[in-house]
Amino acid sequence: MPRKKNQSREGKNRPTKKGGAKQPKAEITGKVMMTREGYAFIATEVVNSDIFIPARKLRGALHGDLVRVVYSDRKTGGSRREGEVIEIVERSKRPYIGVLQIVGDQAWVITEGKNMPYDIRVEIQESDKVHNGFKVAAMVDDWPRRSDEPIGHLIDVLGMPGDNNTEMHAILTEFGLPYKFDPKVEREAEQIPDEITAQDIKERRDFRGVTTFTIDPTDAKDFDDALSLKELSPGNWEVGVHIADVTHYVRPGTTLDKEALDRGTSVYLVDRTVPMLPEKLSNRLCSLRPREEKLCFSAVFEMDEKSRVHKRWFGRTIIKSDYRFDYEQAQDIIETQKGPLVNEMLKLHQLAKQLREERFRKGAISFERPEMKVEVDKDGKPTNIIQKISKDSNWLIEEFMLLANREVATLIGGKEAGAKAKTFVYRIHEEPNIDKIEAFRSFISHLGYTMRPTKNPRELSSEINNLLATAKGKPEEGSIEIMALRSMARARYSTDNFGHYGLAFDYYTHFTSPIRRYPDMMVHRMLAHYLDKGKSLDKQSYEDKCKHSSEREQLATEAERASIKYKMVEFMQDKVGNIYDGNISGITEWGMFVEIADTKVEGLVSLRDIKEDYFAFDEESFSLTGRRSGKKFVLGYPVKIKVIKANLEQKQLDYALMWDDSWNNENPQPQNERYEQTDRSSRKRTGSFSRGGRGSRKSKS
Structure with a gap:
């Protein structure tokens, strides 16, 4: 039988009786962030902290639902306001993943994942071709008032649990992301001619005779950008940033275009890429492979030895890449000054280095948190976890992509005085909220760091850079960088330009990756339209697409993180019982999160253990203090842990703290001192910097 739940909807819609508890004073609308334990939070910018909703006051609302909530000004649990759902405005369209359990003529989806504490009753049709124990995806249709569980229907049969393809497809489906193309999309792609005709080339600038190359990851197949270099005169260089001309092949209103818009972005899981466009386009026609003629949309700059841009040209081109480098090969040429196209590589490296220095001089923020890569075998099994390190070759490409994106946005957005602004798609990153910065300043003060108070955005970025530089190499570095990121706004797409705070650009867009991002396709079309002297385009239609693209980007990011977490837990399954050195990466009222030093694999040490x-x-201060010993744990503190559980279904690791006897008498506390020991059954997320419980962790900006 399915799991029995301790909640039903019985009585949940009853109004508050007169003369009872004090009525709530305020009302908001927001989305439910549900926990596995059954309670939830409503994230809102209206108040400084999320609003806590007990399970009995959810009225059948589930994770992702848009709800109306009334809440009290009185805070509970220290700093949290408590509320009650009064209306489910819109059910979430996100599916739930689980294992099908069939009992007689009834069936349930035994849900898994951090945001669904209830199983779903479903009806099975013969056409479903599903068996007991299969992993499936289901949607909730209704939750009758007197029912213990919601009612729904199956939308996909994913396969046997534990199979790698099943699990990766489950992650994609959970976040509403497709893992295959409709046959009609594939057919339309296959009908696109492979040949480049004379008509295609007729009005394009020809770069086939100019030295051109690509630099990409070793395993990349979609090469959507290339660089060219030509010396115009001593100390005067022409640098071409050539981007695959995707919109030459994908026309507005086609099935391909609608599919690309719907997907919004390619998705990069640990063991696979789920492309925005079918393989014929992403890996063949639009991929700038060496020794093949390719159609591009290019940004060409005349630059001096100091990397100052004197002239700019934008337009459609044809190129023929001379060489395909991976980042390691390019880095070797930079370091040894030997290898293919060495002169071109070194000159572009010099120019890029100066662009980077100038960007940081103007206030760009240097976030450089280590990124971990899970290596897998041919069957998708994790074999190792390594750190990806950005070097000069990565920055070379990054700086010229940033230059092209900035200059395209400046061309359209940097209107002359008195001129009417043209509708355009910007990539914006707004200035940080002052309250979040003050909370961050308070947080770092408890770690022994300071930031000079300032309301000047550029001075603030300088203070953050100084802080990050001071913390570099120290145990708390990672936590400080995460919290700094969380104090920032999230970058997004918009037709309203607010600049890009993190990059210190007044104008910025995404032009350089149309194979994998739909906003870049929009930018290509808009740029071509305006270069042809077209009038300003409809703002609202593009704003709607911007909002959709931002939402799809966030879902893709969440899916990518989920796949990494899954593979990290899978990697640790045969390491239960092992002891590792680690550092505290998060502290909550129910425990501490610890990252293993070498692999950054994170697990929870529960206080009750x-x-x-x-x-x-x-x-x-985001600290834990022992009542008897006085031992104080803070972010970054080095500890030893033992792996005690690797739960692949929940993508969770549990660690045990290896207690050091020297901690017993560090600073004994008076026996009457107030203390609390919160177990997992009643844990709550705390504060804007809490790492959150299983299912309440905030994503990076």
């Missing part, structure tokens, strides 16, 4: 002491959580 620490038998040596009871701990009080200080939300202001």
Whole structure:
């Protein structure tokens, strides 16, 4: 039988009786962030902290639902307001993943994942071709008032649990992302001619005779950008940033275009790429492979030895790449000054280095948190976890892509005085909220760091860079960088330009990756339209597409993180019982998150599992202090842990803290001191910097 739940909807819609508890004072609309334990939070910018909703006050609302909530000004649990759902405005369209359990003529989806505490009753049709124990995806249709569980229907049969393809498809489906193309999309792609005709080339600038090359990851197949270099005169260089001309092949209103818009972006899981466009386009026609003629949309710059741009040209081109480098090969040429196209590589490296220095001089923020890569075998099994390190070759490409994106946005957005602004798609990153910065300043003060108070955005970026530089190489570096990122706004697409704070650009867009991002396709079309002297385009239609693209980008990011977490847990399955050195990466009222030093694999040490002491959580300083020992744990503190559980279904790792006897008498506390020991059954997310519980962790900006 399915799991029995301790909640039903019985009585949940009853109005509050007169003369009862004090009525809530305010009302908001927001989306439900549900936990596995059944309670939820409503994220909102209206108040400084999320609003806590007990399970009994959800009224059948589920994760992702848009709801109306009334809440009290009185805070509970220290700093949290408590509310109650009064209306489900719109059900989430996100599916739930689980294992099908058939009992007689009834069936349930036994849900998994961090945001669904209820199983779903479903009806099975003969056409479903599903068996007991299969992993499936289901949508919730209704939740009758007197029912213990919601009612739904199956939308996909994914396969047997544990199979690699099943699990990766489950992650994609959970976030509403497709894992295959409709046959009609594939057919339309296959009908596109392979040949480049004389008519295609007729009005294009010819770069086939100019030295051109690509630099991409070793395993990349979609090469959507290339660089060219030509010396115009001593100290005067022509640098071409050549981008695959995707919109030459994908025309507005076609099935291909509608599919690309719907997907919004390619998705990069640990073991695969789920492309925005079918393989014929992404890996063949539009991929700038060496020794093949390719159609491009290019940004060409005349630059001096100081990387100052004197002339700009934008338009359609044809190129023929001379060489395909991976980042390691390009880095070797930069370091040894030997290899193919060495002169071109070194000159572009010099120019890029100066562009980078100038960008940071103007206030760009240097976030450089290490990125981990899970290596897998041919069957998708994880074999190793390594750190990806950005070097000069990565920055070379990055700086010229940033230059092209900035200059395209400046061309359209940097209107002359008195001229009417043209509708355009910008990539914006707004200035940080002052309250979040003050909270961040308070957070770092408890770690022994300071930031000079300032309301000047550029001075603030300088202060953040100085802070990150000071923390570099120290145990708390990662936590400080994560919290700094969380104090920032999230970058997004918009037709309203607010500049890009993190990059210190007044104008910025995405022009350089149309194979994998739909906004870049929009930018290509708009740029071509305006270069042809076209009038300003309809703002609202593009704003709607911007919002959709931002949402799809966030879903793709969440899916990518989920696949990494899944593979990290899978990697640790045969390491249960092993002991590792680590650092505390997050602290909550119910435990501490610890990252293993070498692999950055994170797990939870639950306070209820620490038998040596009871701990009080200080939300202001994000620390835990032992009642008996006085031992204080803060972010970045080095500890030893033992892996005690690897739950692949929940993508969770549980660690045990290896207690050091020297901690027993560090700073004994008075026996009457107030303390709290929160177990997992009643845990709550705390504060804007809490790492959150299983299912309440905030994503990076």
